[in-house]
Structure formats: structure tokens, C-alpha cells
Amino acid sequence: MKAMSRLSVLVPCVWTSLILGASALGTHVEISPVPLWPADGDLAKLDASHSVFYSPATNEYVVALLEPASGERTVRLRVASHRAIDVSFRWQITETTNGYTYHYIVSNGPSARQQIHQWSVESADSTITSVAHNTWAGKVIVSPGRMLNGVEVAARPQAVKLQGRIQFTNLKGADIAAGQAASGFMIDSDLAPGFVWAHARGSSNKPDATVQDIAALPPQVAQELNMCLSEQWDSRAIQVIGPAIPKGVSVVEVELNYLLGIQHMLGHGSHRRESPALEQLVTLLKNASETEGGMVSTRDLGNIEKITSSEEHSIVNALKIALKSVNGLS
Numbered sequence: 001m002k003a004m005s006r007l008s009v010l011v012p013c014v015w016t017s018l019i020l021g022a023s024a025l026g027t028h029v030e031i032s033p034v035p036l037w038p039a040d041g042d043l044a045k046l047d048a049s050h051s052v053f054y055s056p057a058t059n060e061y062v063v064a065l066l067e068p069a070s071g072e073r074t075v076r077l078r079v080a081s082h083r084a085i086d087v088s089f090r091w092q093i094t095e096t097t098n099g100y101t102y103h104y105i106v107s108n109g110p111s112a113r114q115q116i117h118q119w120s121v122e123s124a125d126s127t128i129t130s131v132a133h134n135t136w137a138g139k140v141i142v143s144p145g146r147m148l149n150g151v152e153v154a155a156r157p158q159a160v161k162l163q164g165r166i167q168f169t170n171l172k173g174a175d176i177a178a179g180q181a182a183s184g185f186m187i188d189s190d191l192a193p194g195f196v197w198a199h200a201r202g203s204s205n206k207p208d209a210t211v212q213d214i215a216a217l218p219p220q221v222a223q224e225l226n227m228c229l230s231e232q233w234d235s236r237a238i239q240v241i242g243p244a245i246p247k248g249v250s251v252v253e254v255e256l257n258y259l260l261g262i263q264h265m266l267g268h269g270s271h272r273r274e275s276p277a278l279e280q281l282v283t284l285l286k287n288a289s290e291t292e293g294g295m296v297s298t299r300d301l302g303n304i305e306k307i308t309s310s311e312e313h314s315i316v317n318a319l320k321i322a323l324k325s326v327n328g329l330s
Contacts, residue, residue, distance in 0.1 A: 033233050034224065037062050043073040051221040052228060059084045059113060060206060061228050063221060077213055079225065080206035082234050084113035086178070087200040089240045090310065093318055099190035100321070102242060106200070107181040114202025115175035120167035120231075121187075121242040122196045129189040129243060135172040136185065141165050165199075166243070175203050187243060192325035193318040194244030194254065195261025199235040239264060241318045245325060251295050254322050259285040262315065277307045281316065296323065 037055035038045040063077035086109025094101040131138030214222045288294040
């Protein structure tokens with residue numbers, strides 16, 4: 001397709017372990033950046049080339065060093081992971097005088113083993129982005145563009161380069177428990193809506209690693225543990241509609257963002273689902289990308305059939321707003 005030539009993706013080569021699990025959505029596969037800790041605790045089974053391991057049973061990273069003198073393993077540190085949540089998002093977008101207001105509801109599924117304590121969305125550069133919530137502290141963080149490790153990189157819908165993130169942290173009251181939801185999250189931005197990555201982290205009653213804990217480890221081991229504790233690995237990542245499209249972006253880039261984002265939702269990992277409406281939208285976006293000067297029109301979007309969920313409706317509505325923002329909707 002013509003539009004695809006605009007996007008290049010680098011896939012880092014990292015160790016990954018597959019973890020089979022189950023949730024209310026059925027069996028799913030997770031990825032660990034390090035080998036798994038043996039379920040029976042037999043240290044002789046540990047990979048000799050690694051010192052950090054992930055224990056699915058206890059949801060923690062275990063640092064087990066190989067002692068040169070004895071050749072045996074010694075457990076030096078156990079550090080909580082923050083991924084044992086089942087996060088999902090609902091969103092609504094309101095057009096304002098200066099841009100857009102994004103309203104979010106964040107839910108934690110009944111299968112979660114941790115409560116949601118923090119979440120963030122990636123965002124492109126913006127001059128007026130602000131955040132608000134009654135009890136959660138929000139802030140805008142500008143940082144270099146990041147890529148998810150592992151298999152999700154290849155499907156990353158990033159036709160628009162994202163530079164920072166918008167983060168909410170619970171400072172008062174209860175975190176979002178399993179089977180519960182929290183509303184009232186608002187982001188005001190001049191950025192039009194597009195697919196972005198959201199990251200969410202759970203709270204844990206187990207200790208986090210301190211700077212001193214990590215500094216006491218051999219440098220290579222400390223580097224491996226820091227990778228495990230990075231946002232890319234120590235959080236749940238899910239695609240949402242968020243502030244993504246700055247002024248000056250082309251229609252092609254907007255349509256590519258939505259094409260890749262919807263394809264990812266339909267066919268990747270635990271978010272795999274059937275949706276005739278979104279499949280029809282994918283066809284429209286593909287046809288537009290393969291036609292010189294092609295673009296999706298208001299009539300095209302209005303003719304999409306079998307929109308049965310609020311999520312489908314919100315995605316179609318977001319695309320209308322995004323195309324309108326770049327004067328591409330006709």
C-alpha cells in the first residue's frame with residue numbers, strides 16, 4: 001500500500017518468555033523480558049546466562065546470583081512487578097474552542113490480582129495540554145519517543161511520532177480494585193484524536209527495589225533488572241484513542257494511524273475480537289491508502305454498518321474529528 005511506505009519500524013532483539021494465563025476473556029499469552037522462575041523452585045533449572053527471573057506465581061522478579069566459589073545460586077532480591085491488572089478504557093471526546101477534551105473511564109477486570117495505582121497515555125508535542133481529576137494527580141511529561149519491547153513493536157500504530165506522555169497517579173483514596181472502575185479523568189489538548197498507547201501499573205504490598213538495592217548488584221545484573229522495571233515491561237499496555245494528531249499532519253498519516261490501530265485491535269493478543277463494523281472501516285482505510293489522493297469521506301463513515309458497541313462508535317467518531325482537524329473530511 002502507498003501509505004505503508006511512510007512508516008518504518010525497528011524491532012529490538014530481546015529475550016522473551018511466553019506465559020500462558022487465563023482471565024475473563026479466556027486464555028491469553030503474556031511476554032516476560034527474562035526467563036521464568038521455576039515453579040518448583042529448583043535453582044538448578046535456571047538459565048546460566050541470566051541472573052534476573054520472573055515468577056508468574058508470585059508476580060515478582062527474582063534476582064538469583066551465581067556464586068563463583070561454590071557455583072550455586074543465591075537469591076539476593078525479590079522485587080514486585082506491577083502488571084497483575086486487567087485494565088481497559090472507555091473514552092469520549094468533546095470539541096472545544098481551543099481543541100479537544102478527552103474524558104476517560106478506567107476499569108480493572110475481575111481477574112486482576114492488583115489494584116490500578118497509575119496510568120498514562122503517550123502524546124505528541126503540544127502547547128496547551130492540561131489534565132484534571134478530583135483525587136488523582138495528573139502531569140504532562142515530555143520525554144524522548146519510546147518503543148515497546150517484544151512482539152508488540154511491529155504493530156505499533158505510530159505514523160505520528162509521539163514525544164511524551166500524560167500521567168495520572170492516585171494520591172488520595174482507594175486505587176481501582178478488581179471489578180471496579182474510576183471516572184472523571186480529563187485531558188484538554190490542541191491535539192486531535194488518534195491511536196496511542198496507554199500504560200497502567202498496579203499497586204503491590206511487596207517492596208519495590210530501592211536505588212541502593214539496584215546499586216549493590218553487579219552492573220550487568222542491575223541493567224537487566226532496570227529493564228524489567230521500566231514502563232515498557234512493568235506495566236500493562238493497551239491501545240486507546242488519545243491526543244495524538246498535531247497540526248500540519250497529512251490525511252495519509254491520520255488514516256495510517258487508524259488503519260494500524262484498528263488492525264492491531266482486531267488481530268493482536270488478548271485484544272483479538274470480531275467486529276464487522278471495524279473490519280469495514282479497515283477496508284475503507286486500505287482503499288483510501290491505495291488510491292492517489294484517496295481519503296475516507298463523511299458519507300463513507302456514515303455508511304458503516306453494524307456498529308453495535310460504544311467502542312466502535314467512539315472510534316468512528318474520533319476518526320471523523322481527526323480528519324476534520326486536517327481538513328481531510330469531505
